[in-house]
Structures are given as C-alpha cells and as structure tokens.
Amino acid sequence: MTIHLAVxxxxxxxxxxxxxESGGCLGYGxxxxxxxxxxxxxxxxxxxxxxxxxxxxxxxxxxxxxxADVGSVLLAMAGASALxxxxxxxxxxxxxxxxxxxxxxxxxxxxxxxxxxxxxxYALVAGTGATAVRVEGGEVARTADGLGxxxxxxxSGFWVGHRVARAVAADLDRRGPRTALTAALLAELxxxxxxxxxxxxxxxxxxxxxxLYAGRPVELSRFAQLAFAAAGDAVADGIVRDAADAxxxxxxxVADPAVMGPVVLGGGTLVRHEAxxxxxxxxxxHRVEDGAVGAAVIALQQAxxxxxxxVFARIVRTLSALR
Amino acid sequence: MTIHLAVxxxxxxxxxxxxxESGGCLGYGxxxxxxxxxxxxxxxxxxxxxxxxxxxxxxxxxxxxxxADVGSVLLAMAGASALxxxxxxxxxxxxxxxxxxxxxxxxxxxxxxxxxxxxxxYALVAGTGATAVRVEGGEVARTADGLGxxxxxxxSGFWVGHRVARAVAADLDRRGPRTALTAALLAELxxxxxxxxxxxxxxxxxxxxxxLYAGRPVELSRFAQLAFAAAGDAVADGIVRDAADAxxxxxxxVADPAVMGPVVLGGGTLVRHEAxxxxxxxxxxHRVEDGAVGAAVIALQQAxxxxxxxVFARIVRTLSALR
Numbered sequence: 001m002t003i004h005l006a007v008x009x010x011x012x013x014x015x016x017x018x019x020x021e022s023g024g025c026l027g028y029g030x031x032x033x034x035x036x037x038x039x040x041x042x043x044x045x046x047x048x049x050x051x052x053x054x055x056x057x058x059x060x061x062x063x064x065x066x067x068a069d070v071g072s073v074l075l076a077m078a079g080a081s082a083l084x085x086x087x088x089x090x091x092x093x094x095x096x097x098x099x100x101x102x103x104x105x106x107x108x109x110x111x112x113x114x115x116x117x118x119x120x121x122y123a124l125v126a127g128t129g130a131t132a133v134r135v136e137g138g139e140v141a142r143t144a145d146g147l148g149x150x151x152x153x154x155x156s157g158f159w160v161g162h163r164v165a166r167a168v169a170a171d172l173d174r175r176g177p178r179t180a181l182t183a184a185l186l187a188e189l190x191x192x193x194x195x196x197x198x199x200x201x202x203x204x205x206x207x208x209x210x211x212l213y214a215g216r217p218v219e220l221s222r223f224a225q226l227a228f229a230a231a232g233d234a235v236a237d238g239i240v241r242d243a244a245d246a247x248x249x250x251x252x253x254v255a256d257p258a259v260m261g262p263v264v265l266g267g268g269t270l271v272r273h274e275a276x277x278x279x280x281x282x283x284x285x286h287r288v289e290d291g292a293v294g295a296a297v298i299a300l301q302q303a304x305x306x307x308x309x310x311v312f313a314r315i316v317r318t319l320s321a322l323r
Numbered sequence: 324m325t326i327h328l329a330v331x332x333x334x335x336x337x338x339x340x341x342x343x344e345s346g347g348c349l350g351y352g353x354x355x356x357x358x359x360x361x362x363x364x365x366x367x368x369x370x371x372x373x374x375x376x377x378x379x380x381x382x383x384x385x386x387x388x389x390x391a392d393v394g395s396v397l398l399a400m401a402g403a404s405a406l407x408x409x410x411x412x413x414x415x416x417x418x419x420x421x422x423x424x425x426x427x428x429x430x431x432x433x434x435x436x437x438x439x440x441x442x443x444x445y446a447l448v449a450g451t452g453a454t455a456v457r458v459e460g461g462e463v464a465r466t467a468d469g470l471g472x473x474x475x476x477x478x479s480g481f482w483v484g485h486r487v488a489r490a491v492a493a494d495l496d497r498r499g500p501r502t503a504l505t506a507a508l509l510a511e512l513x514x515x516x517x518x519x520x521x522x523x524x525x526x527x528x529x530x531x532x533x534x535l536y537a538g539r540p541v542e543l544s545r546f547a548q549l550a551f552a553a554a555g556d557a558v559a560d561g562i563v564r565d566a567a568d569a570x571x572x573x574x575x576x577v578a579d580p581a582v583m584g585p586v587v588l589g590g591g592t593l594v595r596h597e598a599x600x601x602x603x604x605x606x607x608x609h610r611v612e613d614g615a616v617g618a619a620v621i622a623l624q625q626a627x628x629x630x631x632x633x634v635f636a637r638i639v640r641t642l643s644a645l646r
Contacts, residue, residue, distance in 0.1 A: 140523050142524075143523040145498060147496065147528075150488075150536065150540055150543075151488060151489055151492040152489065152496065154493075162473075165473075166474055169474040173467055173470065173475065173576070174467070174576055175468060175477075175573060175576045199466060200456065200457075200465040201465075201466045208474075209470055209474060212473065213471060213474075217473055220473075249498060250498060
C-alpha cells in the first residue's frame with residue numbers, strides 16, 4: 001500500500017503526516033522548525049527527518065507501513081520556490097529509508113487546503129507575519145502582503161506587538177496617551193517605574209530601550225497578546241482595530257468577484273480577532289490550526305488521488321485522532 | 324595661551340575645533356564617525372584622533388599653538404553617559420601629545436549651543452533619528468523621543484524613509500494607493516517593473532524585498548529625500564505632513580511655559596521641512612549645521628569662560644572662516 005509523507009514545515013515547528021491514498025492518516029510527528037530560511041539548512045533537514053521518523057514509526061505500528069512504501073514527500077513551506085533543490089531534505093530522509101520523489105508547495109496553499117477540499121477560495125494567515133492569497137484550481141493565483149516585518153505584514157503579530165512597544169515607549173516618554181499597555185508590558189519584562197530620571201528621561205524607559213534593542217525586532221511579536229488582553233483600553237483597542245482593518249484589506253486586495261469560495265483563516269494572531277470573522281463576507285469561513293491537513297491533501301492530489309468531500313473528511317478525522 | 328579641543332562626534336562624521344579662551348577658533352578638522360556606539364570603539368577613537376590632528380596642525384600654523392597648550396578636551400556625542408570612561412579617547416589622543424582632562428556633553432546640548440549663547444531654550448534635531456530637548460541653565464532638563472528607529476524617532480529620516488519604502492511596497496502589492504514614490508524608489512535602486520509575476524506577486528516587488536532586507540533597517544533613511552522630492556503626490560505629502568506633526572509633537576512634549584528661549588533646529592531631515600519652521604511659536608528659531616560651534620561653547624564654559632553674545636559671535640565667525 002502506497003503511503004505519502006506530507007510535511008508542514010513552519011518557522012516555529014514542523015508537522016509530518018503519513019497518509020494513505022484513501023485519505024487515512026496513519027502516523028503523525030512533530031519537530032522544531034523545518035524551514036531552511038528561518039531555521040538554517042541543518043536544523044531544517046533534521047527537524048523534517050525527526051518529524052518523519054516519528055510519523056513513520058506510528059504508521060508502522062498502526063498499519064505495518066514502512067519507508068519503502070513511501071511514494072512521495074510533499075513539503076509545504078514559506079519561500080519554497082526560493083530553495084535550490086530537494087537534496088537537503090532527501091539527504092535527511094535517506095537514513096530512514098525514504099527514497100521517494102519530492103515536491104514543494106507554498107505554506108499558504110497548505111493552510112487553504114487544511115480548511116476545504118474545494119479548489120477555489122481564499123486564505124488569510126496572520127501569525128508573526130500576515131498574508132492573504134486567492135486560490136484558483138488548487139494553485140495560488142494571487143498573493144497580498146507577506147512582505148515581512150520591515151516592509152509589510154500589516155496587521156500581523158509583529159505589527160501589533162511593535163505598535164504595543166511603541167505606544168508604551170511614547171507613554172513613558174510623555175509624548176503619547178496614557179495606556180494600560182504600559183503596566184502590562186513593564187510587568188511582562190519585569191521592569192518597574194520608580195519615577196527616577198536618566199538624562200531628562202524616565203530611567204525605566206532607558207531600561208526598556210536597552211532590553212528591546214538587545215533582541216531581534218521580530219521578537220516584538222510576543223507583545224501582540226497584550227493588545228488583545230487589554231480590551232477596553234483606547235490605545236489597545238485602536239491597535240487591534242487597525243490590525244483587523246489591515247488584514248481585511250489584504251483579503252480584499254486578492255478578492256476576485258468571479259472566484260467564490262471558502263475563506264480559510266490561520267495563524268496564532270488571527271484566532272484572537274473575534275470581531276474580524278463577522279466582517280468577512282463569504283459563504284463559508286473556516287479556521288485551521290496549521291497546514292498539516294492541507295499538506296496531506298496536496299500530497300494526495302499530486303499523486304493523482306481525487307480529494308473530494310469524503311476523502312477530505314477522512315483526512316481531517318483520522319489526523320485529528322492522531323494528535 | 325590655553326586652547327581647548329571641542330569635538331562633535333556624530334554617527335556619520337566627527338568635527339574637532341581648536342578654540343582659544345577668547346572664542347577664537349584656530350583649527351578645524353573632520354573625520355569619520357567618532358561615536359563608539361555606532362562606529363565601534365576602535366574607529367571612534369581613530370576618528371577623534373584624526374580630526375584632532377588636523378585641527379591641531381592648523382592651529383599650530385595659524386597661532387603657534389601646540390598639543391601641550393590643550394587645557395581640556397570636550398567630547399559631544401549621543402549616549403555619552405553610557406561610556407565607561409575617557410580611556411578610549413585619551414589613548415587615541417596621547418600620541419599627539421594631548422594630555423588634558425576630558426569631559427563629555429550630550430550631542431543635543433551641542434546642537435542647542437551651536438545656535439545660541441543663551442542658557443535656556445529648546446533644540447529639535449531630526450537626522451536619521453529625532454529628538455527634542457529642553458535646556459535650562461546650560462543643561463538638558465528634559466528629553467523627548469530619540470528612542471531609536473524601532474521604538475521611536477517619530478518624524479526622523481528613518482521614519483520617513485521607512486514609510487516611503489512601505490508605501491511603495493503596498494503600491495506594488497496593489498494594497499496601497501498609487502504613488503509617484505514607486506517610480507522614484509525603483510529608479511533609485513535601478514529596478515524596473517516589467518509586469519512579470521512571481522508566485523502571484525509582481526516580480527519587481529520580490530526583488531525590492533530581497534534588496535531592502537539585505538541591508539540594515541536604518542539604511543531606509545536614504546529614501547527620506549524621495550518624500551520631499553515628490554511634493555504634490557498625495558502619499559508623499561501625507562508622509563511629510565505626518566513627520567512634521569510628529570516632530571512638533573516631540574517639541575511640545577518638552578515645552579515648559581516658564582522656559583522661554585530660542586528653538587535651535589538641526590539635522591539633515593529637518594532642513595527639508597520648509598513648512599515646519601513657520602509652525603514653531605518661538606521668538607527666535609535658528610538652524611544649525613551640526614554641533615561644532617556648540618562643542619566649542621561648552622568647552623569654554625567648562626573652562627570657566629563666560630560665553631556671552633560677543634564670544635559666541637567670535638566662535639561662529641572664526642569657525643565659519645575655517646570651513
């Protein structure tokens with residue numbers, strides 16, 4: 001029985017699903033980041049191999065499948081097209097006995113296919129970054145944003161966390177309005193405002209600057225949750241509202257009246273936007289946890305298996321039982 | 324005759340003035356960045372020594388002054404208080420024969436003192452960064468902003484250049500309004516929009532992303548000039564107007580009705596804001612090129628020389644003749 005390895009390799013973690021051609025998921029494994037761009041080549045190859053090893057072990061116990069049965073490996077990841085080749089991952093999987101053909105798919109397509117078996121529709125993902133895509137005939141036809149923290153990702157976790165940090169800095173600096181975010185952020189960082197001044201500026205602000213510049217800019221994403229937690233505070237509410245506007249704006253930018261279909265929402269930041277879902281004018285809106293189901297869907301499609309409503313439902317159900 | 328070395332050590336270049344106790348400037352030298360925070364300790368010490376060597380050579384030719392006549396060295400620089408000591412610069416100047424006491428002053432104070440001999444007033448500086456200070460009795464009493472590109476510097480060169488880059492990215496991404504900044508920025512970078520797509524996104528946008536992420540974020544400052552050059556374009560005008568608002572806001576944040584005095588404007592970005600000066604409600608507004616005059620003023624004050632209107636005028640006149 002032919003099986004396929006479907007890998008959803010994210011910037012934080014990697015998920016590998018062993019799926020058979022009826023849509024039955026036989027094994028599931030998780031590991032660290034499998035994206036060479038964010039994690040580096042060595043860690044990425046190791047993470048994919050580790051997740052695959054766990055998934056294959058489970059599939060062997062459940063159905064007697066072995067690495068020799070693997071017909072293909074599908075890797076869903078951001079920036080997949082920029083990778084020079086499959087050698088990196090093939091070398092990582094060879095020790096497991098996997099010698100199959102490799103294919104890549106955009107991570108956003110895997111997110112979309114995690115929410116629906118239909119070939120047309122939209123996906124909006126907001127984690128650390130933010131991207132919207134229009135999918136037509138199972139392919140990404142149009143992308144909006146996803147330009148990274150410096151040039152875009154409007155409404156993303158970084159975007160929100162960055163605004164939180166700037167609002168707190170402006171508050172402490174007496175340039176911006178008072179906000180509950182200040183106490184929350186200082187508590188998060190273990191800082192205390194004792195009223196002391198340092199060169200005509202609050203000493204706590206100086207400490208905040210030193211701490212935040214010592215990290216990488218994208219780490220400001222971790223403050224996004226403070227904006228949601230401070231609901232009722234005018235500054236926090238303004239940031240959350242602007243983020244929702246920006247995310248919907250990206251979705252509108254990829255919209256085509258001729259392409260009707262479900263909207264699939266993914267990413268850790270989006271889950272927090274309660275009010276946003278109600279603002280999406282689409283017949284079906286689905287939230288998904290990650291791109292694991294979608295990677296399995298794409299792996300089967302590339303193996304010429306038709307993924308209809310019932311095959312899709314089997315993937316969702318059997319994978320859900322494994323994790 | 325006692326002379327003093329007054330050094331204005333900026334992030335881009337360093338200026339050293341040899342000044343006598345009547346306010347006569349006898350020598351002037353320039354070199355690369357003398358700020359250890361931005362340039363690193365080795366380059367900073369070398370730059371200060373190089374500028375001092377040129378200035379001392381000129382002072383020797385003009386007035387026979389030597390390194391042995393140097394009574395003090397005044398170093399005006401950003402973040403001076405964070406420096407652990409004077410050893411770094413003392414070691415750099417020792418080979419020249421300079422063995423004098425050292426003192427540091429905030430760069431913003433040097434900017435203020437470059438525009439006026441009065442002890443009270445305000446300075447607003449917008450170069451790559453943006454800071455406003457209130458000066459009372461020759462000391463910085465209150466600082467607003469200057470929090471760096473990630474957390475503040477609202478209205479600065481980086482702030483404007485960053486918005487230019489984001490506006491162009493949004494335009495190419497069809498999320499933002501069309502703007503003349505796009506053609507200007509692409510021309511600046513030698514890029515051409517040939518209409519080709521790359522993964523549902525304009526190929527030229529992909530190239531732009533790769534180019535801009537390859538540099539340091541602060542390098543986006545170089546695009547600030549495009550916003551001023553595109554006057555008449557709605558997007559560019561909006562960015563410039565918001566920047567002016569932010570700069571005036573910082574100035575208002577340090578204002579104290581009890582402290583009347585001149586407003587001194589400095590920094591490369593501020594020079595471009597034609598409309599901003601008219602919006603400053605102060606009896607005197609002065610623009611200055613850098614902090615060289617002010618460093619000389621502070622050096623003399625620290626040597627117990629009273630810098631009144633006529634001494635100040637002599638510093639300005641004699642330094643201007645040297646550069």
